[in-house]
Amino acid sequence: MTIPMHPPTKPSADPMKSLFEPDSIAVIGASATEGKSGYIVLKNLIDKGYRGRVYPINPNAVDILGYRAYPTILDVPDRVDLGFLLVPGQFVKETLIQCGRKGVKTAVIVSAGFAEVGEEGMKAQRELEDVIKKWGIRCIGPNTVGLINVERNLFGSFVSFSDWQDGPVAIGAQSGIFAGALAIELMEIKTQQFGICKSLSFGNMIDLDETDFLEYVWQDPACRIIAFYLERIKRPRAFLSLANKVRREKPIIVLKSGRTEYGAKASLSHTGSMALNDSLVDTAFRQYGIVRTDTLQEFLGVLKAFVFQPLPRGNRIGVITFTGASGVMASDEMFPLGLALADLKEPTVKRIKEIVPAWQPVRNPVDLWPAIGVGENRKVYEEPIHAILEDENVDVLLCILIGVPNSDVGDIGDIFARAMKAHPQKPIFLIIIGGRMKKRWIDELEGLNLPIYSDTSLALKAIRAMHWYLTIRGLDIPDPG
Amino acid sequence: MTIPMHPPTKPSADPMKSLFEPDSIAVIGASATEGKSGYIVLKNLIDKGYRGRVYPINPNAVDILGYRAYPTILDVPDRVDLGFLLVPGQFVKETLIQCGRKGVKTAVIVSAGFAEVGEEGMKAQRELEDVIKKWGIRCIGPNTVGLINVERNLFGSFVSFSDWQDGPVAIGAQSGIFAGALAIELMEIKTQQFGICKSLSFGNMIDLDETDFLEYVWQDPACRIIAFYLERIKRPRAFLSLANKVRREKPIIVLKSGRTEYGAKASLSHTGSMALNDSLVDTAFRQYGIVRTDTLQEFLGVLKAFVFQPLPRGNRIGVITFTGASGVMASDEMFPLGLALADLKEPTVKRIKEIVPAWQPVRNPVDLWPAIGVGENRKVYEEPIHAILEDENVDVLLCILIGVPNSDVGDIGDIFARAMKAHPQKPIFLIIIGGRMKKRWIDELEGLNLPIYSDTSLALKAIRAMHWYLTIRGLDIPDPG
Numbered sequence: 001m002t003i004p005m006h007p008p009t010k011p012s013a014d015p016m017k018s019l020f021e022p023d024s025i026a027v028i029g030a031s032a033t034e035g036k037s038g039y040i041v042l043k044n045l046i047d048k049g050y051r052g053r054v055y056p057i058n059p060n061a062v063d064i065l066g067y068r069a070y071p072t073i074l075d076v077p078d079r080v081d082l083g084f085l086l087v088p089g090q091f092v093k094e095t096l097i098q099c100g101r102k103g104v105k106t107a108v109i110v111s112a113g114f115a116e117v118g119e120e121g122m123k124a125q126r127e128l129e130d131v132i133k134k135w136g137i138r139c140i141g142p143n144t145v146g147l148i149n150v151e152r153n154l155f156g157s158f159v160s161f162s163d164w165q166d167g168p169v170a171i172g173a174q175s176g177i178f179a180g181a182l183a184i185e186l187m188e189i190k191t192q193q194f195g196i197c198k199s200l201s202f203g204n205m206i207d208l209d210e211t212d213f214l215e216y217v218w219q220d221p222a223c224r225i226i227a228f229y230l231e232r233i234k235r236p237r238a239f240l241s242l243a244n245k246v247r248r249e250k251p252i253i254v255l256k257s258g259r260t261e262y263g264a265k266a267s268l269s270h271t272g273s274m275a276l277n278d279s280l281v282d283t284a285f286r287q288y289g290i291v292r293t294d295t296l297q298e299f300l301g302v303l304k305a306f307v308f309q310p311l312p313r314g315n316r317i318g319v320i321t322f323t324g325a326s327g328v329m330a331s332d333e334m335f336p337l338g339l340a341l342a343d344l345k346e347p348t349v350k351r352i353k354e355i356v357p358a359w360q361p362v363r364n365p366v367d368l369w370p371a372i373g374v375g376e377n378r379k380v381y382e383e384p385i386h387a388i389l390e391d392e393n394v395d396v397l398l399c400i401l402i403g404v405p406n407s408d409v410g411d412i413g414d415i416f417a418r419a420m421k422a423h424p425q426k427p428i429f430l431i432i433i434g435g436r437m438k439k440r441w442i443d444e445l446e447g448l449n450l451p452i453y454s455d456t457s458l459a460l461k462a463i464r465a466m467h468w469y470l471t472i473r474g475l476d477i478p479d480p481g
Numbered sequence: 482m483t484i485p486m487h488p489p490t491k492p493s494a495d496p497m498k499s500l501f502e503p504d505s506i507a508v509i510g511a512s513a514t515e516g517k518s519g520y521i522v523l524k525n526l527i528d529k530g531y532r533g534r535v536y537p538i539n540p541n542a543v544d545i546l547g548y549r550a551y552p553t554i555l556d557v558p559d560r561v562d563l564g565f566l567l568v569p570g571q572f573v574k575e576t577l578i579q580c581g582r583k584g585v586k587t588a589v590i591v592s593a594g595f596a597e598v599g600e601e602g603m604k605a606q607r608e609l610e611d612v613i614k615k616w617g618i619r620c621i622g623p624n625t626v627g628l629i630n631v632e633r634n635l636f637g638s639f640v641s642f643s644d645w646q647d648g649p650v651a652i653g654a655q656s657g658i659f660a661g662a663l664a665i666e667l668m669e670i671k672t673q674q675f676g677i678c679k680s681l682s683f684g685n686m687i688d689l690d691e692t693d694f695l696e697y698v699w700q701d702p703a704c705r706i707i708a709f710y711l712e713r714i715k716r717p718r719a720f721l722s723l724a725n726k727v728r729r730e731k732p733i734i735v736l737k738s739g740r741t742e743y744g745a746k747a748s749l750s751h752t753g754s755m756a757l758n759d760s761l762v763d764t765a766f767r768q769y770g771i772v773r774t775d776t777l778q779e780f781l782g783v784l785k786a787f788v789f790q791p792l793p794r795g796n797r798i799g800v801i802t803f804t805g806a807s808g809v810m811a812s813d814e815m816f817p818l819g820l821a822l823a824d825l826k827e828p829t830v831k832r833i834k835e836i837v838p839a840w841q842p843v844r845n846p847v848d849l850w851p852a853i854g855v856g857e858n859r860k861v862y863e864e865p866i867h868a869i870l871e872d873e874n875v876d877v878l879l880c881i882l883i884g885v886p887n888s889d890v891g892d893i894g895d896i897f898a899r900a901m902k903a904h905p906q907k908p909i910f911l912i913i914i915g916g917r918m919k920k921r922w923i924d925e926l927e928g929l930n931l932p933i934y935s936d937t938s939l940a941l942k943a944i945r946a947m948h949w950y951l952t953i954r955g956l957d958i959p960d961p962g
Binding site: 035036037040089112113116117118120121158159160162163173174175176177180181182184185187188229231257258259260261262263265266267269270295296297322323324325326327328329330331332333334335336341357359360361363365367370373402403404405406433434435436438454455456457 | 516517518521570593594597598599601602639640641643654655656657658661662663665666668669710712738739740741742743744746747748750751776777778803804805806807808809810811812813814815816817822838840841842844846848850851854883884885886887914915916917919935936937938
């Protein structure tokens with residue numbers, strides 16, 4: 001029996017490249033049983049058309065999903081770039097050693113039951129660290145869901161995806177949901193969703209970490225916006241120092257949890273993470289231009305804004321509403337965020353005055369309800385939208401629409417498409433309140449890259465995040481010492 | 482020509498009754514033109530089956546929608562309880578005088594263009610005040626959208642509704658949206674919506690106000706939960722004093738806006754409201770047991786919780802997740818709200834240990850993902866849900882589900898229906914992350930009165946609001962002096 005042997009090698013110069021762009025993958029723990037992780041990973045690779053070679057590893061199978069299976073990775077006749085480990089926790093060490101002997105450059109350790117489960121697991125995890133160091137394997141995990149690289153059709157996740165929308169966002173997460181359930185939500189419930197080009201689930205990070213990912217996607221032309229879900233930062237100094245460079249070219253948006261006593265405790269049993277002092281994190285993020293978000297909804301809402309709209313040049317918001325109360329609430333929510341109600345210029349006010357009833361004073365927020373049903377509805381929308389977008393005192397247009405039969409206006413998508421075309425540099429944000437007509441309008445607006453929010457305060461937080469990033473993007477800030 | 486004349490009368494002893502339960506209504510400014518407010522109000526009354534008599538008033542029509550029209554209200558041969566004024570602003574005064582002469586008890590003044598438009602409008606509004614005093618007419622508005630009383634099939638709103646769900650919530654709002662677009666959203670997008678028995682739009686409140694409404698719905702057996710959208714409080718002392726009684730029987734949930742400098746300015750031009758000092762409002766609400774919410778989403782989310790679930794007896798939350806990150810985020814969000822992660826009892830932990838892999842420690846939040854696909858999925862859900870609901874250390878169960886193919890479990894509605902039946906006193910809150918399966922699950926859970934939130938922080942805010950109300954409901958608090 002001839003087993004190809006490789007001596008321990010030096011760490012690969014570009015480990016993230018061999019993680020995201022491998023020419024061959026061994027799925028160790030591949031399974032022929034539908035529903036098992038070892039089945040889904042293999043099926044994802046095959047069904048999505050991964051362009052490299054795939055080797056199922058399973059000592060009890062000859063063939064899985066039409067691919068020849070091998071008892072161990074050492075039996076694979078060709079070179080293997082990436083090992084995908086799905087074996088039970090107690091077999092991970094041995095399997096990693098086999099990967100080392102085979103000369104595998106990079107390993108994805110999906111198997112769980114390490115630092116996140118306490119002292120015993122921590123010990124086992126340290127043994128893995130010794131193995132990868134000895135054999136020069138770079139690895140992600142343990143306790144990871146995997147990774148996705150759309151460019152290579154590489155869907156290395158044990159969650160199956162029926163759809164996937166490519167796009168400018170790269171997400172690195174200390175959680176599986178961004179390569180799992182949440183990604184499914186983004187992709188399957190298509191309305192108003194943004195695309196993702198790369199997703200990496202970090203797991204317990206015994207080797208490759210958030211800073212490696214940041215470095216990789218910074219250089220990645222497919223990625224325009226970088227997103228992170230983090231419970232800890234493994235190498236804070238390196239991360240911040242790199243972020244300080246990256247922010248000049250690409251925004252970094254982070255959802256950092258484990259920020260309270262409770263969250264930190266929960267994080268310890270999730271990914272074995274020790275908490276950082278949260279106010280230090282906050283200060284550091286502000287210092288180095290990292291956009292911080294506090295909840296999942298805010299994270300997704302801010303990302304959508306960065307994907308869909310240009311950065312606002314200032315903080316002055318022009319508000320169009322079709323209900324006075326919405327204008328009052330939006331004004332309230334703007335104030336503590338440091339956003340300003342734009343002071344509309346005289347010609348703008350004059351143009352809008354021609355649309356609304358004579359008795360109605362025009363000021364920002366502009367309530368157009370009194371004009372509805374009086375003249376031609378389409379004009380009631382178009383004139384004020386264009387007037388406000390043309391106003392030099394306005395940096396962002398926020399429209400709170402009311403989707404009720406009275407306020408129907410034909411194809412609302414057409415109205416906003418024209419507005420965006422005429423004023424490509426001014427971001428527009430939408431809120432729609434209503435029933436069936438709201439649904440119809442959302443359909444009509446689909447594909448315009450016009451972000452619609454269910455919540456004014458979320459839209460305003462997204463605007464604030466974009467404006468803050470613009471103000472800090474170009475600043476010279478000394479690196480962390 | 483004999484015009485029935487009534488001398489000026491004393492204010493009706495029970496004006497809210499004649500507003501919500503009139504035996505006859507005159508729609509003054511009724512129109513035969515589809516889409517006009519005067520058309521929609523009349524059509525709503527007829528189509529929804531209002532049980533009283535209806536008189537369209539229009540000097541240029543003989544017949545509108547099959548109902549005989551009269552030139553003025555004075556020409557109506559019968560008694561008229563309620564006058565619904567839709568005439569242009571400049572005709573309101575004269576029309577009100579006619580109502581007075583006719584002996585109309587109550588008027589709904591939809592017409593706008595009064596205090597909300599500045600000095601001129603304020604003057605006109607004061608004239609209306611004189612008229613109603615002189616003629617003893619009680620009124621709501623001007624600048625109101627109208628009112629809804631499901632019991633009487635009285636849909637007095639100029640927004641048309643195709644559906645309406647009756648329910649335990651009465652909403653009084655200084656805005657039209659709760660008898661308009663937002664109500665449409667609640668009613669047409671049926672998933673997980675709560676029903677509304679009464680809705681009143683206050684408008685500029687020259688007469689009847691929030692305190693009158695509170696008094697009326699307090700006594701109303703159809704109403705179990707009282708909700709307000711307010712930009713100001715017209716009679717703060719009376720309102721608080723009454724709220725101090727009402728809270729012992731029914732929760733009062735308020736969305737108060739106009740709380741910042743911006744919001745207050747916008748409110749002035751919306752309903753002519755002068756702002757109250759917001760920190761005083763906050764203190765007073767806390768003092769007298771009024772649940773305050775800050776955004777529209779929070780308002781609706783808190784209302785849904787009160788409608789659907791029993792009050793939690795304490796602040797200790799048991800969390801089930803299928804993703805570690807969600808548990809960490811939920812823990813983080815719980816902490817500043819004063820909610821506690823329940824300390825699971827030993828028997829609970831033991832029961833759950835039998836479900837999860839041996840290596841996994843069990844603590845709150847309980848992550849069930851590692852158990853998925855190992856044994857029977859249904860057991861993975863049911864055992865921990867029942868164990869936690871039975872735990873005396875747990876006051877509320879929060880479940881964060883992951884709707885992906887791996888985690889499918891057949892009819893999830895059945896699982897939760899059983900859990901709710903076995904533990905009717907413990908509130909359950911749900912979050913679902915996922916794509917098509919999430920949609921299917923939401924359908925399966927429909928009708929269970931199990932609140933599903935898109936956002937963990939919103940669910941937690943609702944739990945906090947309910948728990949806070951429980952703690953303050955029975956306290957003896959001295960009335961405002």
